[in-house]
Amino acid sequence: MSSKTLISIVGPTAIGKTALAIELAQHFGTEILSADSRQFFSEMEIGTAKPNELELAAVKHHFINSHSVEHLFSTGDFEIQALAVLKEIFEKNDIAVLVGGSGLYVNALLNGLDEMPEIDLSIRDKLNKQFVMEGINVIQKQLAECDPEYFAKVDQNNPQRMIRGLEVFLSTGRKLSSMLSSTKKERPFEVIKIGLNTDRAILYNRINQRVDQMINLGLVQEVKGLMQFKNHNALNTVGYSEIFDYLDHKISLNEAVMAIKQNTRRFAKRQLTWFRRDEEINWFEPGNTNKVIALIGELIIKKG
Structure with a gap:
């Protein structure tokens, strides 16, 4: 102790x-x-x-x-x-x-x-560009569909958190919530x-x-x-x-x-x-x- x-x-x-x-x-x-x-x-x-x-x-x-x-x-x-x-x-x-x-x-x-999996950097780059061009709402909607458990836990107005959850799913096919x-x-x-x-x-x-x-x-x-x-x-x-x-x-x-x-x-x-x-x-x-x-x-x- x-x-x-x-x-x-x-x-x-x-x-x-x-x-x-x-x-x-x-x-x-x-x-x-x-x-x-x-x-x-x-x-x-x-x-x-x-x-x-x-x-x-x-x-x-x-x-x-x-x-x-x-x-x-x-x-x-x-x-x-x-x-x-x-x-x-x-x-x-x-x-x-x-x-x-x-x-x-x-x-x-x-x-x-x-330990977090390796991320496809091209996916991260694509999501970052999507955020700049289309705003956070599109990212939020995708993440809510792919990983609703993670989406519900984090600051939904924080694009870094939204993109992180989405890039993990798109790179690995697994939910980030399942890795926590x-x-x-x-x-x-x-x-x-x-x-x-x-x-x-x-x-x-x-x-x-x-x-x-x-x-x-x-x-x-x-x-x-x-x-x-x-x-x-x-x-x-x-x-x-x-x-x-x-x-x-x-x-x-x-x-x-x-x-x-x-x-x-x-x-x-x-x-x-x-x-x-x-x-x-x-x-x-x-x-x-x-x-x-x-x-x-x-x-x-x-x-x-």
Whole structure:
């Protein structure tokens, strides 16, 4: 039994994961790894709801602003790099904190990834060109037909995820969902899983307020400054693609804001569907930090 413990905090967007992670990291005197697939990118700030300067200064964070939108950063890359960071943290501390709502990245670190098959690069190139010429809807429709299980799990507004699932099927004839094995890789640490959730109406209200705050903080100007990266996969995501449509005069600003809120609510629903399947997650309402700390203490004693 390992004496090292990784506390994994998951839940839907806007639920308060960052605040809890910082409180836990401060309590246990440790560091945080982000598993938010959009907060990795240094060019994306307001639309990803990254921890602010005070929060970043309060606790050392890893995988915030760590990569550029110009470079792909896969779940496999994250698994390798996050394990290396954890090894360094565990040389100094017995506890580390993982936080984020990107289920594929959380799973990559906690359970490991299966070996993925070789992909026909001509198929990938064809799909990327199809996305540029015809948009994401065509890719979404194809993937939903070929691999509905994978389609239901991931961010359907993320073309990189959509193309990944489709290229695997077209290259191998097998569903990517069937390759995401439940067989766990051995890890040199114990895991305690904490989930945050609340009443749907409260969550949706928090999401709407966050989107309004992003607009007030200058999301439109941020996206305008990223026009040169518009076709990069990292930018084809909720909060950015809608503003690009506004800047391209396809929709009004009010329509863009309403679309961001709707798409974010849909994304939160998919996140909850993903995480609710994990029976090892201990669920709490936001704001119950003391109860979370008490449970972690009990579980560490029980596991160790």
